[in-house]
Amino acid sequence: MFFRMIRGAFTRQWKKMLMIALTIALGASLATAMLGVMMDVGDKVNQELKTYGANITVVPKASSVIGNLYEVEGGESGETAYLREDELGKIKTIFWAFNIVDFSPFIDTEVTLPDGAGVKLVGTWFNHHLALPTGEELDTGVKNLRTWWSIEDGRWIDEGLDVYEPNCVMVGSVLAEREGLRVGDWLHVSAPYGENDLIVCGIFDSGDDADEQLYAPMDVVQALSDTDGYLTSIEVSALTTPDNELAERAAKDPSSLSIADYELWYCTAYVSSICYQLQEVITDSVASPVRQVADSEGAILEKTELLMVLITILSLIGSALGITNLVTASVMERSNELGLLKAIGAKDGAISALVLTEVILTGIVGAAIGYFAGLGFAQIIGHTVFGSSIAMKPLVLPVVAVLVLVVTLAGSVPAIRMLLKLRPAEVLHGR
Amino acid sequence: MSLLELNNISKIYGDLKALDNVSLSVDTGEWVAIMGPSGSGKSTMMNIIGCMDKPTSGAVLLDGKDISKESAKSLTAIRRDKIGLIFQQFHLVNYLTAVENVMVAQYYHSMPDEKEALEALERVGLADRAKHLPSQLSGGEQQRVCIARALINYPEIVLADEPTGNLDEANENIVLDIFKQLHKDGTTLVVVTHDPEVGEVAQRTITLEHGRIVKDALNANFKEA
Numbered sequence: 001m002f003f004r005m006i007r008g009a010f011t012r013q014w015k016k017m018l019m020i021a022l023t024i025a026l027g028a029s030l031a032t033a034m035l036g037v038m039m040d041v042g043d044k045v046n047q048e049l050k051t052y053g054a055n056i057t058v059v060p061k062a063s064s065v066i067g068n069l070y071e072v073e074g075g076e077s078g079e080t081a082y083l084r085e086d087e088l089g090k091i092k093t094i095f096w097a098f099n100i101v102d103f104s105p106f107i108d109t110e111v112t113l114p115d116g117a118g119v120k121l122v123g124t125w126f127n128h129h130l131a132l133p134t135g136e137e138l139d140t141g142v143k144n145l146r147t148w149w150s151i152e153d154g155r156w157i158d159e160g161l162d163v164y165e166p167n168c169v170m171v172g173s174v175l176a177e178r179e180g181l182r183v184g185d186w187l188h189v190s191a192p193y194g195e196n197d198l199i200v201c202g203i204f205d206s207g208d209d210a211d212e213q214l215y216a217p218m219d220v221v222q223a224l225s226d227t228d229g230y231l232t233s234i235e236v237s238a239l240t241t242p243d244n245e246l247a248e249r250a251a252k253d254p255s256s257l258s259i260a261d262y263e264l265w266y267c268t269a270y271v272s273s274i275c276y277q278l279q280e281v282i283t284d285s286v287a288s289p290v291r292q293v294a295d296s297e298g299a300i301l302e303k304t305e306l307l308m309v310l311i312t313i314l315s316l317i318g319s320a321l322g323i324t325n326l327v328t329a330s331v332m333e334r335s336n337e338l339g340l341l342k343a344i345g346a347k348d349g350a351i352s353a354l355v356l357t358e359v360i361l362t363g364i365v366g367a368a369i370g371y372f373a374g375l376g377f378a379q380i381i382g383h384t385v386f387g388s389s390i391a392m393k394p395l396v397l398p399v400v401a402v403l404v405l406v407v408t409l410a411g412s413v414p415a416i417r418m419l420l421k422l423r424p425a426e427v428l429h430g431r
Numbered sequence: 432m433s434l435l436e437l438n439n440i441s442k443i444y445g446d447l448k449a450l451d452n453v454s455l456s457v458d459t460g461e462w463v464a465i466m467g468p469s470g471s472g473k474s475t476m477m478n479i480i481g482c483m484d485k486p487t488s489g490a491v492l493l494d495g496k497d498i499s500k501e502s503a504k505s506l507t508a509i510r511r512d513k514i515g516l517i518f519q520q521f522h523l524v525n526y527l528t529a530v531e532n533v534m535v536a537q538y539y540h541s542m543p544d545e546k547e548a549l550e551a552l553e554r555v556g557l558a559d560r561a562k563h564l565p566s567q568l569s570g571g572e573q574q575r576v577c578i579a580r581a582l583i584n585y586p587e588i589v590l591a592d593e594p595t596g597n598l599d600e601a602n603e604n605i606v607l608d609i610f611k612q613l614h615k616d617g618t619t620l621v622v623v624t625h626d627p628e629v630g631e632v633a634q635r636t637i638t639l640e641h642g643r644i645v646k647d648a649l650n651a652n653f654k655e656a
């Protein structure tokens with residue numbers, strides 16, 4: 001009988017029920033999309049930070065101390081201390097050599113342009129071909145490390161090709177704009193230890209300080225600064241294992257570990273053990289993970305998540321209000337019928353159960369529609385905002401289900417209260 | 432002992448006395464008509480007898496038990512177990528068929544039993560309309576469904592408020608014939624009406640005016656069917 005009544009109510013009131021279902025679907029779809037994106041993007045970024053984000057910089061010991069004390073960038077104060085270029089190959093001989101994906105040395109110096117402007121000239125590898133003592137061969141350099149650079153004009157310096165034109169320079173977009181430099185232009189630079197004519201072969205946009213700098217091959221810059229065979233820093237990109245408690249203890253002071261712990265730590269690809277091993281092979285160096293990038297991405301991620309949580313909450317409140325209106329209107333419209341049921345002896349609980357069952361069944365339909373629509377929204381958001389598709393976590397479904405249930409029940413409260421107050425005598429005598 | 436007894440009941444809305452110190456007793460098997468002009472308190476009295484309202488003062492004894500002090504919850508139970516209600520506007524659930532409307536009363540009372548519900552419809556002459564929705568039934572037919580629903584749980588007392596108010600002559604007669612049959616079967620009937628023809632066929636007529644009983648007489652013309 002209960003089932004017949006529910007079915008009857010649905011066939012007769014399907015338009016109203018559809019409205020309620022759509023209201024719920026709207027809330028559910030937003031909740032699904034937001035939760036799906038949130039959980040997946042959070043995971044993705046974390047994973048990316050864990051596998052790729054562990055960039056390590058190696059600087060001379062003296063420079064690192066000064067840099068840390070005065071909080072200035074390592075390169076500028078490190079004039080007196082250098083790393084040795086001939087030790088670079090050793091990077092690929094450490095225990096975790098296979099986890100070193102890319103690395104590149106840097107040497108930088110201040111140069112003066114013809115108009116008197118002082119500019120930082122950075123010497124580095126672009127796509128350096130390396131034949132290692134182990135017999136392994138490797139192409140490495142900033143072309144791999146600076147994946148976010150976009151070439152606005154011209155091309156990357158190609159070390160294989162530029163043997164024939166060794167004076168190529170790449171110019172940051174801001175600097176190029178200011179100096180009116182274009183691909184093919186000659187640029188005269190003078191430095192304390194010499195001067196040179198460089199040809200602009202590419203203009204890049206990095207979105208950071210590098211936009212105001214010049215990038216040229218190592219030997220060009222070493223010649224200008226009289227630092228042949230020396231480096232100011234090395235950047236290393238390594239695949240690492242996420243830190244745990246052991247890694248944190250070791251990062252503070254490896255000598256505090258027991259022998260067993262030390263071996264476990266040393267033989268695990270923690271970023272701290274890779275740093276430690278780099279310091280072992282590069283004389284007088286300090287290797288440390290670059291965390292700033294990860295941290296700021298993390299902060300943006302947190303803000304984005306907060307925003308999505310807020311959108312979810314607001315949309316659910318919106319649905320709850322919509323449901324409140326619709327369910328209350330429906331109970332009002334049916335006050336005769338519900339009053340009659342009371343008059344013939346239905347208990348308040350029985351009538352509430354009837355109305356709630358209707359609403360919840362509608363809610364389930366709405367939630368199902370909303371969930372599938374939300375899957376679609378999530379993909380749209382994934383592609384337009386994050387440029388990747390979203391893999392729905394299984395947790396999304398139960399969370400959305402619980403949220404919809406709570407919202408639907410909360411939205412029905414005023415209608416149920418009205419229903420309880422309904423007095424059969426008042427509706428049945430046609431006043 | 433009488434089935435229903437009203438002892439000095441009043442119902443007061445603000446300074447309006449809808450019922451003013453009314454006393455009345457109805458015996459088992461009696462057929463009582465309550466008459467009076469509009470606004471005289473007939474429906475108010477029905478609501479109190481039907482456990483849908485409480486008097487401001489006075490006692491209502493049903494089966495010797497005072498129901499005027501009961502909680503809303505136990506009034507619901509008394510309504511369900513002892514009272515059959517018939518309304519002027521029929522009040523059928525419009526998305527349920529005739530037989531389902533009868534079964535609803537069974538459902539909230541105990542167990543729906545389609546066979547028994549169909550028999551009840553047969554007694555009011557609607558066996559062939561059992562699967563129709565209220566919107567597919569005439570007013571008279573709807574009222575007969577309403578009567579079948581009121582009788583399905585074997586109430587001790589059947590209350591009808593203007594049962595023929597929305598019906599034409601022919602349907603009115605059908606309903607009155609059903610009442611006669613009910614009376615013959617021993618059902619206690621209290622019928623509110625302002626239609627003299629409906630009043631006349633009852634065993635006893637009570638006339639209300641301004642919330643007071645002004646006349647309470649046995650009907651000389653009353654014939655046992």
Ligand SMILES: Nc1ncnc2c1ncn2[C@@H]1O[C@H](COP(=O)(O)OP(=O)(O)OP(=O)(O)O)[C@@H](O)[C@H]1O
Nearest residue numbers: 444447449467468469470471472473474475476625
């Ligand atoms: N809930 C209420 N609040 C205030 N006054 C009410 C209420 N219910 C009834 N009344 C008043 O009580 C009086 C009696 O009403 P009642 O409905 O009992 O009349 P009635 O005899 O059934 O009239 P009718 O023949 O028109 O149905 C009327 O004056 C009515 O306005």
Ligand SMILES: [Mg+2]
Nearest residue numbers: 429473474475
């Ligand atoms: Mg009335």
